Amino acid sequence: MAHLLGAEALHLEYPTTVVFDSVSLGVNEGDRIGIVGRNGDGKSSLLAMLAGRAQPDSGRVTVRGGVRIGVLDQADVLDDDDTVGHAVVGDLADHEWAGDARVRDVIAGLLTDLAWDAPLGTLSGGQRRRVALARLLVGDWDVLFLDEPTNHLDVEGITWLAEHLKRRWPAGAGGLLVVTHDRWFLDEVCTVTWEVHDRIVESFEGGYAAYILQRVERDRQAASIEARRQNLARKELAWLRRGAPARTAKPKFRIDAANALIADVPEIRDPVALQSLAVSRLGKDVVDLLDVSVAYDDREVLRGVEWRIAPGERTGILGVNGAGKSTLLGLIDGTVHPTAGRVKRGKTVRVATLTQRLDELEDHLDDPVRVVVAGLRTSYTFGAGSKAQELTPGQLLERLGFSSAQLSTPVRDLSGGQKRRLQLLMILLDQPNVLILDEPTNDLDTDMLAAMExxxxxxxxxxxxxxxxRYFLERVTDQQYAIFDGHLRHLPGGVEEYLRLRRSQPDTAARATAGAPAASSALSGADLRAAQKEIAALERRIGKLEKDIGSARMALAEHDQADYAGLAAEMQRIAVMETERDDLETRWYELGEALG
Incomplete structure (x- = not known):
């Protein structure tokens, strides 16, 4: 693989800490690198040095001649007086950028809800971030550096970005380095993971899931080495007291040991025990939304919503920006009242919401963390039954990544992620029995997300x-709902079903922007209706085939391995189903293109 850029003996330090000490690494053609690590350990600094945006105190970064580098960092450098269209395509004439498939794809993926001639000064921070990302992606780069590109993107936007990056360069070409806490995105896009920790950068093969397995192996090796060192010390002491030690064989560590570490790990949640405890705390009635509708200024946001929320229920809610997610949450916590229908609330219900605004910390900004903690409940019980744990606020802080030294830090001086964790602690210690999390993953690194989960x-x-x-949503909830056109819809197929439904929605009106005309369907009238009906039928058949293929593969694993004829026949049956699925997907894509 051709070399794109490299770093040699990078050293970086600030007045109070050394960030990197003699770090050497390289990026080759075809590399798709995800960068993970705790907040403050130097991920963004590493990206900036490799991209030439910052200089190390010593060491050097070399870039192959002619390599074009594009960078998305976290700073907003857009001109308020510029427009969306000009910021993205510059002075190109309409026919020039409209004839470029990449530009059209980026605009459709990121900017369908923005007016082409809207001044940037009128946009929200999240909208400006998407414009900056679009401006970068329409360019022709050999290497892309992306610092938290999924911030301010919804599930659809993140899925689109992952697909765009996977097909942006041919296999074995181009280079990508991305800092993100979105673990689904890391798994979907990256083939290498760099972990930044303890002044070094450690490389792991594969995306997030493969990295976690290898990190477990690394930690197991470290523990094994430390245990061996301690054992040797004990044997040395025994020799000093009793004579020569017995000869022993050193155990050889295998990759299987990493899997063995999780062989006896129980299910992540005990649903029966948690359900029982939830019923005892809540009773059978939580919050019922009974034929509820909500309208603002004659615009109906929710209509005819019927949802009976159960004790112990763990539900994720999906929907595009403006679909009504916040309104739905407001109905549940009582801050929004229905314009039709009614909300029935159980007598023992205590709702708490982890918002994006950090409201709980406003009165404590000048207080050290230890003072805030001292005013909270002295203990808290987590779990149920035999697994119940009594934890002090200090122990909770430790589980959420606070060190003893940070207890003296005033709240206003905490990082965004630390404030987020302290906010969650304050809410949990208030002992609510209904907890609403509104975008809880902001400002948290992957280790802290795992601790929260x-x-x-x-x-x-x-x-x-x-x-x-997406990773967090699927990890902590057991089911998902989505808001479509004001209606709440259950998603038995989870996030994948939501994305399929969104793709099948007639979104041409949303695509229209001044100066960027809506993609129009090549079909009309009866042909259009027939194509839409066929797409719906294809999605049902593809979904059934996916389920049947999965079941057949599971059965294959349990089949008598000595029955060669039976195994061959079953594998042939699976191959036939996979061929049919692939053909149907091809037809689905053809119809999608025809519909625009």
Whole structure:
């Protein structure tokens, strides 16, 4: 593989800490690198040095001649007086950029809800971020550096970005380095993971899931080495007291040991115990939305919503921006009142919401963390039954990544991620029995997300989550709902079903922008209706085939391995189903193109 850029003996330090000490690494053609690590350990600094945006204190970065580097960093450098269209395509004439498939794809993927001639000064921070990302992606780059590109993108936007990056360069060409806490995105896009920790950068093969397996192996090796060192010390002491030690064979570590570490790990949640405890805390009635509608200024946001929320229910809620997710949450916590229908609330219900605004910390900004903690409940019980744990606020802080030294830090001086974790702690110690999380993953690194998920696994109440972080949403909830055209719809197929339904929606009106005409369907009238009907039928058949293929593969694993004829016949049957599925998907894509 051809070399794109490299770093040699990078050293970077700030007045109070050394960030990197003699780090050497390289990026080759075809590399798709995800960068993970704790907040503050130097991920963005590493990206900036490799991209030439920052200089190391010593060491050097070399770039192959002619390599074009594109960078998305976290700073907003857009001109308020510029327009969306000019910021993205510059002075290109309409026919020039409209004739470029990449430009059309980027605009359709990121900017369908923005007016082409809208001044950037009128946009929200999230909208400006998408414009900056679009401006970068329409360019022709050999290497892309992306610092938190999924911030301000919804599930659809993140899925689109992953697909765009996977097909942006031919196999074995181009280079990508991305810092993100979105673990689904890392798994979907990246083939290598760099972990930044303890002044070094450690490389792992594969995306997030493969990285976690290898990290477990690494930690197991470290523990094994430390245990061996301690054993040798004990044997040395025994020799000194009793004579020569016995000869022993050194155990050889295998990759299977990493899998063995999780062989006896129980299910992440005990649904029966948590459900029982939730019923005892809540009773059978939580919140019922009975034929509820909500309208603002004659615009109906929700209509005819029927949802009976159960004790211990763990539900994720999906929907595009403006679909009504916040309104739905407001109905549940009582801050929004229906314009039709009624909301029935159980007598023992105590709702708490982890918002994006950090409201709970406003009165404590000048207080050290230890003072805030001292004013909270002295203990808290997590889990149910034999797995119940009594934890102090200090122990909870430790589980959420706070060190003892940070207890003296005033709240206003905490990082965004630390404030987020302290906010969650304050809410949990208030002992609500219905917890609403509204985009809870902002400002958290992957380790802290795992710590939050671990905490929520033993939380015995009703949990409702709105998040663009697909990994987190699927990890902490047991089912998902979506809001489509004001209606609440259950998603038995989860996020994948939501994305399929969104793709099949007639979105041409949303695509229209001034100066960027809507993609029009090549079909009309009866042909259009027939194509839409066929697409719906194809999606049902493809879904059934996927289920049948999965079941057949599971059965294959349990088949008598000595029955060669039976195995061959079953594998042939699976191959036939896969061929049919592939043909149907091809037809689905053809119809999608015809519909625009």
């Amino acid at each position: 671990d905490l929520l696994d033993s939380w015995p109440g009703t949990l409702l989550v709105v998040s663009h972080d």
